[in-house]
Amino acid sequence: MSHAFYIGLSYGLTGLIVIALIGWVVLDGRARNRELKELEASGIRRRASAKPKTGETA
Amino acid sequence: MNDTSLAKFSDLANPTRFLALASRLLPWMSVITALLIAVGLYLSFTTDGDYQQGNTVRIMYVHVPAAWLAMMCYTVMAASAIGTLVWRHPLADVSHKAAAPLGAAFTLIALITGSLWGKPMWGTWWVWDARLTSVFILFLMYLGLIAFNKAMDDPSRAARVSAVLILVGFVNIPIIKFSVEWWNTLHQPASVIRMDGPAIDPEFLWPLLIMAFGFSMLFFTLHIAAMRNEILRRRIAAQRRLAARMANREA
Numbered sequence: 001m002s003h004a005f006y007i008g009l010s011y012g013l014t015g016l017i018v019i020a021l022i023g024w025v026v027l028d029g030r031a032r033n034r035e036l037k038e039l040e041a042s043g044i045r046r047r048a049s050a051k052p053k054t055g056e057t058a
Numbered sequence: 059m060n061d062t063s064l065a066k067f068s069d070l071a072n073p074t075r076f077l078a079l080a081s082r083l084l085p086w087m088s089v090i091t092a093l094l095i096a097v098g099l100y101l102s103f104t105t106d107g108d109y110q111q112g113n114t115v116r117i118m119y120v121h122v123p124a125a126w127l128a129m130m131c132y133t134v135m136a137a138s139a140i141g142t143l144v145w146r147h148p149l150a151d152v153s154h155k156a157a158a159p160l161g162a163a164f165t166l167i168a169l170i171t172g173s174l175w176g177k178p179m180w181g182t183w184w185v186w187d188a189r190l191t192s193v194f195i196l197f198l199m200y201l202g203l204i205a206f207n208k209a210m211d212d213p214s215r216a217a218r219v220s221a222v223l224i225l226v227g228f229v230n231i232p233i234i235k236f237s238v239e240w241w242n243t244l245h246q247p248a249s250v251i252r253m254d255g256p257a258i259d260p261e262f263l264w265p266l267l268i269m270a271f272g273f274s275m276l277f278f279t280l281h282i283a284a285m286r287n288e289i290l291r292r293r294i295a296a297q298r299r300l301a302a303r304m305a306n307r308e309a
Contacts, residue, residue: 003114006178010117010171014124017170018276021163025283032290039294044301 071149073289080286087279094272101265108262117175119265123273124167128196129231131161131277135203136228139221149285151217152292154224155207156284160277162200168193180244188237189245192230199227213292 098119108115135157141150172190173183184190203220210216238247249258256263 001178003112003178006174007113007116010120010174013170013174014120014167017163017167021160021280024159025280025287028287029283029290032287032294035294036290036297039297039301042301044297044304 071147073149073152076149077286077289080282084279084283084286087275087282091272091275091279094268094275098265098269098272101268105261105265111179114175114178115262117171118262119269121168121171121175122266123270124164124171125193126270127273127277128161128165128168128193129234130274131157131164132196132199132224132228132231134281135161135224136231139224142217142221143225148214148292151214151221152285152288153281154203154221155213155217156288157281158200158203158207160280160284162197162204164273164277165193165197165200169197176244185244187243187245188241189234189243192234192237196230196234199230213295 102116102119107113135154138150138153138157141147142154169190172193176185177183203223206220206223207216210219235248237243238245249256258266
């Protein structure tokens with residue numbers, strides 16, 4: 001096998017892993033935001049977000 | 059640290075403030091990461107090849123930053139583990155839990171690209187020498203921590219136990235770093251981070267440093283985004299518990 005094969009495969013697999021990682025983080029973030037909005041739409045809210053803005057907690 | 063700066067620091071460590079800060083920082087960090095990696099990739103393929111290795115030296119521009127990140131990610135996790143055990147801060151728990159999959163991915167990149175570089179240069183895909191074996195152990199440690207966090211139902215208990223495991227496992231980081239000096243390995247000794255300065259030609263050093271900054275920015279961007287996701291996941295779980303309690307009370 002030529003050196004170009006090893007170089008191409010190194011960059012290709014690195015790109016694939018990085019894209020998978022970015023995809024996982026982005027899709028997970030979207031899914032969690034959607035889930036949170038659905039919960040809030042059904043009337044289930046955090047106690048902290050129901051109160052006025054003073055003394056924010058997680 | 060006086061009271062005001064301590065208060066400012068604890069404000070930043072508040073998960074709600076963290077989410078607001080993350081949403082402001084992430085777009086900028088993503089742009090900087092993309093620019094650094096684009097410039098790094100351009101230099102990686104336009105600079106000269108090595109007189110001995112030829113074009114195969116280009117594998118170094120992804121292998122070495124990934125290997126540095128594999129160790130840096132574990133160091134970030136160890137610092138977060140101290141935050142969990144000493145200050146019992148929920149953001150520290152979130153930090154080391156969110157970093158583990160990122161560390162596993164960078165370690166996997168280092169192992170795969172190292173193997174693909176080793177075959178044409180050493181004539182073998184793999185040897186059980188000290189550097190390669192200790193990095194493989196690091197990969198297994200990341201997988202173990204991910205599996206452990208997934209298996210535990212109580213996130214704060216999981217965080218305390220995994221913080222202890224992370225700190226015990228931190229002994230592997232200096233072993234990885236100094237393995238090439240302490241033992242006779244097929245892997246070459248350090249050529250960039252050395253007491254007497256880099257032993258690498260500037261022709262190779264610049265693309266390597268830019269790719270390393272690009273990979274580091276990628277790690278911090280993904281880490282902040284993954285922390286944000288984990289905070290949201292915990293809020294969802296808390297809201298579901300609240301909903302279940304309310305349903306029980308009504309029943």
